[in-house]
Amino acid sequence: MDKVVATTAEAVSDVTDGSSLAVGGFGLCGIPQALIAAVLDLGVSDLETVSNNLGVDGVGLGILLEHKRIRRTVNSYVGENKEFARQYMAGELELELTPQGTLAERLRAGGAGIPAFYTPAGVGTQVADGGLAWRYHHDGTVAVASPPKEIREFDGRAYVLERAIRTDFALVHAVKGDRHGNLVYHAAAANFNPDCAVAGRITIAQVEHLVEPGEIEPAHVHTPGIYVQRVVHVANPVKQIEKETMRT
Template sequence: MDKTVATAAEAVGDITDGSSLAVGGFGMCGVPTVLIAALLEQGARDLETISNNLGVDGFGLGTLLSAGRIRRTIGSYIGNNKEFARQYLAGDIEVELTPQGTLAERLRAGGSGIPAFYTPAGVGTLVAEGGLPWRYAPDGSVAVLSPPKEVRTFDGADYVLERALAPDFALVHAWKGDRHGNLVYRRSARNFNPDAAAAGRFTIAQVEHLVEPGEIDADDVHTPGIHVERVLHVPDVDKPIEFRTVC
């Protein structure tokens, strides 16, 4: 089955108001920027995003954030995005902060059909005990607090129960993909992309290099095509450097 689409608008056309979506990327690396830009143009609102961070000001998910299109986000990092911090403190967005490894495992579990799992990360903190400010009120008071989570003891150690994530959609960036949706990620751009791709109920991939079925060795496939519904070829996608270091 040929899953390629001709335009980014067609790729994201089914995302509706209120949709939840996992988005690959880490900082500015491996971010599906073309799909995000198309979603900005498409106009869907009240979105719930699942991503390590919300991009940076004016880039990636940061563009949807600045346009006021994200209602809630689950992620690990607010820093390096002034608009994200401003909206959070002003009560314009609800933020469920999650330890980074836990976030990856919640996505992986969702893609594997596992409803929940126990982890030691967060035991003895507000992550497990509840009380993290998810949303502030305009006056600066806390409007929504995180709830407490179940904690159980296994072999003498405590573990907190975390729920899996299985969002409506996933947007991912891959280095190479074929028309059947098999994907290959390159180096650090792999980051959250495989977990997001598997977790989404409807996954849309932008790929730098589009090849024919059979041209990717089965042993090289990171995301099998069974997880992917649409493929968009983006041969000239811009990949900026977040922090340039000169030695």
Template sequence: MDKVVPSAELAVADIPDGASLAVGGFGLCGIPSGLIRALLAAGPKDLETVSNNCGVDDWGLGLLLRAGRIRRTTGSYVGENKEFERQFLSGELEVELVPQGTLAERLRAGGAGIPAFYTPAGVGTQVAEGGLPWLYDGSGGIAVASPPKETRIFDDRTYVLERGIVCDFALVHAWKGDRHGNLVYRASAANFNPLCATAGRVTIAEVEELVEPGELDPAQVHTPGIFVQRVVHAPDTEKRIEKRTVS
């Protein structure tokens, strides 16, 4: 039951080329930065990421992006990253944009074993009707566009069918975790982390504070250990802020 791995490098060592990754965090808040850096050093390429956003140019998933390791990404927000813009418009990166609430529910559904669900979000737009550019051809044309999705009427209202998301691996960051993999997130770091943790076939968690089994109040556990396969102690995690403002 002891799921602690000695280092982030060992924890991500078996992630292969072409793997799909559900990555927790929102902006730079609650991102598994240690695991991302270890993955950068490990060298897998052609990765497919699912995350709210793709980091910034010099931090988070932006590091993998800048190194050309990400082939495709699914997310809700694409700002703060000039290299992301360049790769997308030049046809180097495939991008699936998803409404934020829909992305959260797709991850939750995948983790709960629900293959698909209906939602009103996106009805009447290209989200449902198709035609959103996923991949450009490098000359301004669209090489791959989103397909149309099934719609259905319930109680005189139209809904669109969205698929649940399950990834090969999930990378998450938690405030506290025990050796059994039970996790507690702190404040707004409880954003996409709990959702991603359930959506990975193999979930790897970096934790700021590692405690012994029984030390966590069961009522305060956000992710039960049954969803987590590996735990890495990361007490000195560097935390960055996207933008600092002063008055």
């Protein structure tokens, strides 16, 4: 039951070329920066990532992007990362752009064993009708477009069918975790971490405070240890500010 591994390098050692990764965080809040750095050091490429966004230039998933390690990504937000936009528009990166709430539910559904669900989000747009550019050619023409999705009507309202997401690995950040893998997130750092944690076939958590089983009140557990396969202690992680504004 002791799921603790000694280092971040050991924690991600079986990530291989072509692996899919669900990665928690929102912007730079709650991102598993140490695990992302370990994946970079591992040298793997052709990765498929699922996350709200790809960090910012040079930080978070932005470091994997900068080193051309990501082949395809499922995201809800492209802003704040110039290299992300450049690679996508240049045809170097495939992007499945997904409404934010739909992305969260696709991850949650994957963890719950639900293969697909209907949602009104995106009905009447290219999200449902197809035609969104997933990948461009170098000349700017569309190389791969999103397919149309099934539409059904319930109680007089149209809904689009969305597939759940399961990934090979999930990388998450928690403020506290025990040796059994039970996790607690702090405030807004919860964001996409709980949804990513349940969607990974192998979930790896970096925790700021490692405690013994029983030290976390059961009612305070956000992600039960049954979803987590590995825990690594990362004390005092660097927490960068995405945008800093100063009063004159």
